[in-house]
Amino acid sequence: MHEMVQTLEETASTEVSQAAIEVADVDFCYGRSRALKDISLKVPKGEIIAFIGPSGCGKSTLLRCFNRMNDLVPGARVTKGEIHVNGVEIHQPGVDPVELRRRVGMVFQKSNPFPRTIYENVAYGPRLAGPVEKSDLDDVVEGALRGAALWDEVKDRLDESAFGLSGGQQQRLCIARTIAVKPEIVLMDEPCSALDPVATAKVEELILELKKDYTIVVVTHNMQQATRISDLTAFFYLGELVEFDRTSAIFTSPKRQETEDYVTGRFG
Amino acid sequence: MAQTNTAFATTGRSRKGEPFVWLTAAGLTIGVILTLGLLGLVVVKGLEVFWPARLVVLEVEPAEGSGQGTAAGTVAGYVVQERVRRDLAGKTHEEIQVFRGNRELHGEKFVFLDRADIAETRQPGDLLLVERLEGGHVIGRAGALELAGGERLEAGAAGFDERLEQLIEESAGRREELKRIEKDQIGRNAKRVKELNLEAKLAGSDAGVAAELAELREEFERLDGERGEIRERLEADHFVVESADGREIRLAGGELLHVFRPNEAGFLGRLGEMFRRGWTFLSSDPREANTEGGVYPAIFGTVVMTLVMSIFVTPFGVIAAIYLREYAKQGHLVRAVRISVNNLAGVPSIVFGVFGLAFFIYFVGGLVDDTFFPDAEEPVYKSGGILWASLTLALLTVPVVIVATEEALAAVPRGVREAALACGASKWQAIQRVVLPASLPGILTGVILAMARGAGEVAPLMLVGVVKSAPDLPIDGVAPFVHPERQFMHLGFHIYDLGFQSPDSEAAKPMVFATTLLLISIVVVMNLAAIVIRNRLRKKYATSSF
Ligand SMILES: Nc1ncnc2c1ncn2[C@@H]1O[C@H](COP(=O)(O)OP(=O)(O)OP(=O)(O)O)[C@@H](O)[C@H]1O
Ligand SMILES: [Mg+2]
Numbered sequence: 001m002h003e004m005v006q007t008l009e010e011t012a013s014t015e016v017s018q019a020a021i022e023v024a025d026v027d028f029c030y031g032r033s034r035a036l037k038d039i040s041l042k043v044p045k046g047e048i049i050a051f052i053g054p055s056g057c058g059k060s061t062l063l064r065c066f067n068r069m070n071d072l073v074p075g076a077r078v079t080k081g082e083i084h085v086n087g088v089e090i091h092q093p094g095v096d097p098v099e100l101r102r103r104v105g106m107v108f109q110k111s112n113p114f115p116r117t118i119y120e121n122v123a124y125g126p127r128l129a130g131p132v133e134k135s136d137l138d139d140v141v142e143g144a145l146r147g148a149a150l151w152d153e154v155k156d157r158l159d160e161s162a163f164g165l166s167g168g169q170q171q172r173l174c175i176a177r178t179i180a181v182k183p184e185i186v187l188m189d190e191p192c193s194a195l196d197p198v199a200t201a202k203v204e205e206l207i208l209e210l211k212k213d214y215t216i217v218v219v220t221h222n223m224q225q226a227t228r229i230s231d232l233t234a235f236f237y238l239g240e241l242v243e244f245d246r247t248s249a250i251f252t253s254p255k256r257q258e259t260e261d262y263v264t265g266r267f268g
Numbered sequence: 269m270a271q272t273n274t275a276f277a278t279t280g281r282s283r284k285g286e287p288f289v290w291l292t293a294a295g296l297t298i299g300v301i302l303t304l305g306l307l308g309l310v311v312v313k314g315l316e317v318f319w320p321a322r323l324v325v326l327e328v329e330p331a332e333g334s335g336q337g338t339a340a341g342t343v344a345g346y347v348v349q350e351r352v353r354r355d356l357a358g359k360t361h362e363e364i365q366v367f368r369g370n371r372e373l374h375g376e377k378f379v380f381l382d383r384a385d386i387a388e389t390r391q392p393g394d395l396l397l398v399e400r401l402e403g404g405h406v407i408g409r410a411g412a413l414e415l416a417g418g419e420r421l422e423a424g425a426a427g428f429d430e431r432l433e434q435l436i437e438e439s440a441g442r443r444e445e446l447k448r449i450e451k452d453q454i455g456r457n458a459k460r461v462k463e464l465n466l467e468a469k470l471a472g473s474d475a476g477v478a479a480e481l482a483e484l485r486e487e488f489e490r491l492d493g494e495r496g497e498i499r500e501r502l503e504a505d506h507f508v509v510e511s512a513d514g515r516e517i518r519l520a521g522g523e524l525l526h527v528f529r530p531n532e533a534g535f536l537g538r539l540g541e542m543f544r545r546g547w548t549f550l551s552s553d554p555r556e557a558n559t560e561g562g563v564y565p566a567i568f569g570t571v572v573m574t575l576v577m578s579i580f581v582t583p584f585g586v587i588a589a590i591y592l593r594e595y596a597k598q599g600h601l602v603r604a605v606r607i608s609v610n611n612l613a614g615v616p617s618i619v620f621g622v623f624g625l626a627f628f629i630y631f632v633g634g635l636v637d638d639t640f641f642p643d644a645e646e647p648v649y650k651s652g653g654i655l656w657a658s659l660t661l662a663l664l665t666v667p668v669v670i671v672a673t674e675e676a677l678a679a680v681p682r683g684v685r686e687a688a689l690a691c692g693a694s695k696w697q698a699i700q701r702v703v704l705p706a707s708l709p710g711i712l713t714g715v716i717l718a719m720a721r722g723a724g725e726v727a728p729l730m731l732v733g734v735v736k737s738a739p740d741l742p743i744d745g746v747a748p749f750v751h752p753e754r755q756f757m758h759l760g761f762h763i764y765d766l767g768f769q770s771p772d773s774e775a776a777k778p779m780v781f782a783t784t785l786l787l788i789s790i791v792v793v794m795n796l797a798a799i800v801i802r803n804r805l806r807k808k809y810a811t812s813s814f
Contacts, residue, residue: 101691105690114688
């Protein structure tokens with residue numbers, strides 16, 4: 001497990017320009033059905049990448065491959081190809097998924113705070129590695145909540161249940177919980193799908209803010225959102241990566257007909 | 269829809285299935301009525317036991333052909349029940365059953381009287397109801413106090429009542445003292461003598477042992493003397509009661525427990541008496557083959573056994589369920605295990621009793637005895653006891669906890685689990701810090717059900733340690749204070765014993781109701797406590813999202 005950490009760090013420092021995530025020829029199957037076909041793409045460090053595509057095309061599946069969340073689904077596996085995170089193939093035997101997930105955080109579509117206090121929610125990740133000084137933990141929690149633009153709203157009620165927060169606040173709490181672990185990459189699966197426009201704007205602002213420190217992959221169904229926040233956009237269709245390019249290119253001059261149809265809303 | 273004039277007139281389809289709604293409602297109603305009826309009966313009958321009834325004096329003059337064969341005379345007592353009897357000739361008789369006590373005079377404490385035979389009914393205020401240690405209640409008028417030293421105080425003389433009260437209090441104190449000497453001091457003495465004798469037998473006697481034995485002998489003589497003195501004192505004073513038919517009963521002072529005048533007492537007085545009786549019932553040991561006195565040892569046994577059972581069953585069931593649900597590979601084997609566990613819940617409880625007897629008592633208890641008490645004369649752990657009973661019931665109720673825990677674990681939303689893992693938690697960390705807390709209310713529901721089931725179970729207990737009378741509680745002031753090997757009393761078994769095994773079934777009947785009421789109350793109280801705890805947890809760990 002420590003080897004893995006070292007390798008991740010070493011590679012990160014030696015090859016600065018290296019991609020954060022590199023996917024090569026990946027096939028993915030749920031039991032018999034093939035959900036991803038021959039996917040190859042590179043996610044550069046420090047950028048925001050948007051995954052778009054119609055429902056069921058495999059965006060979430062690919063996203064969950066990056067932190068091996070699919071290990072939990074019985075019968076689901078990568079059948080071909082390699083996925084490198086910071087240059088390390090994540091399916092090789094020496095890789096501990098628990099360590100991988102500490103470096104590749106994830107925010108889910110439906111906000112899922114723990115049935116605990118706000119403080120406990122954010123402190124959960126940092127505590128996992130071992131006992132932490134109370135004062136250090138307080139700092140980490142405050143930092144994460146500030147990073148998620150939630151601190152001012154909750155600083156007086158840290159000891160209250162997380163379920164007392166509004167939907168938007170809960171989602172930002174989940175983001176705070178994720179960044180409290182200090183990952184290098186943050187995966188977000190439709191983080192705004194359950195939020196109103198004001199909360200959505202806040203989360204988008206937050207994503208742009210986070211870009212300074214993290215590489216972010218975000219799945220979205222909202223074209224405007226993709227154009228507003230992402231540097232690169234990948235368009236998926238029926239388990240295949242149809243087009244991957246600068247966001248501006250995808251939305252203004254797509255090379256493929258399907259992409260154009262989809263982004264202009266003429267799809268299907 | 270030719271004849272209807274609105275677009276949404278009913279076609280009758282919406283009423284389809286309505287009879288079934290009625291059927292379900294009727295089913296529920298019947299269930300509720302039956303339950304309430306049972307509870308109502310138990311509550312009314314159970315409380316009635318403690319309510320002091322008025323005493324009546326009945327002049328009986330048997331009419332021709334009443335058939336009951338009651339002799340003419342005066343009967344004093346209280347009415348227990350009324351009934352209608354049909355004799356061989358087909359004539360009906362309205363009868364009352366009267367409790368008249370005074371067993372030494374009449375032999376029977378209860379008597380049936382035909383209403384037609386009763387010439388006169390009175391309620392004199394000065395009738396006494398005397399509770400005594402042995403022989404059941406005495407009903408009559410106060411006669412006199414014959415005190416030690418030949419002093420005699422007639423009823424009605426100044427200070428009679430006070431002197432009587434004083435006598436009762438003194439006797440209670442002396443009985444306490446006697447019990448202390450007998451149980452603690454003489455008991456300790458005897459135990460030590462036994463130890464020394466054994467030592468002498470094994471190692472050969474030496475001077476030290478002999479000296480100590482002589483000392484103990486001396487101490488015993490002294491204690492025995494003290495004991496004899498107190499016994500004499502208890503016999504020294506007498507309270508003379510005149511029964512309704514003019515005979516005298518001499519009660520030794522040491523026998524007296526309580527004297528009450530139900531006909532003089534007002535409502536508050538009777539209420540007070542009711543609480544006194546209730547408290548006596550809860551706090552004192554049983555007497556007279558369980559038909560008199562209280563049920564304190566049985567309450568103690570029931571509560572301790574249920575708690576010990578919960579302490580065993582909870583971790584065991586929860587751990588098993590965690591493995592089954594979270595770690596075991598879900599395949600045929602796990603499914604078979606799950607089905608077996610469910611079936612275990614349906615096995616008749618007596619089977620668990622037999623298993624407990626064979627495995628816990630004979631096998632485990634035998635091993636314990638062989639290893640730790642090789643030279644004990646009687647089996648210590650190789651006989652029924654509260655520990656083995658608790659373990660047997662834990663085994664009996666473990667399926668309940670496993671099933672409830674599994675369901676609670678399965679009900680934790682997947683999102684919460686994934687969130688924990690996405691934070692970098694290992695599987696065990698996710699279970700321990702997120703999944704388990706979230707399923708705690710569900711787990712507690714299982715424990716509550718297990719407790720309710722365990723507290724009401726009787727059959728298996730009869731094989732593994734419950735007895736009708738166990739004066740020594742499993743937890744007491746004698747070192748080592750906790751005696752898990754001791755036999756114990758249990759309310760459920762107490763009900764069975766009173767109802768079906770009692771030598772005096774008429775006298776036991778009210779106790780059956782009172783004990784049933786108590787058992788139900790205890791189960792309800794324990795469940796309520798657990799439910800309150802669960803609701804607290806549920807508030808703390810609620811898993812419902814927005
Ligand atoms: N646990 C699973 N078991 C079996 N098949 C699955 C599972 N999860 C997803 N799939 C299938 O894999 C394909 C891709 O699903 P995925 O969830 O990745 O789509 P998506 O692009 O995220 O869609 P959406 O935009 O609706 O979230 C779908 O056809 C889906 O039915
Ligand atoms: Mg999805």
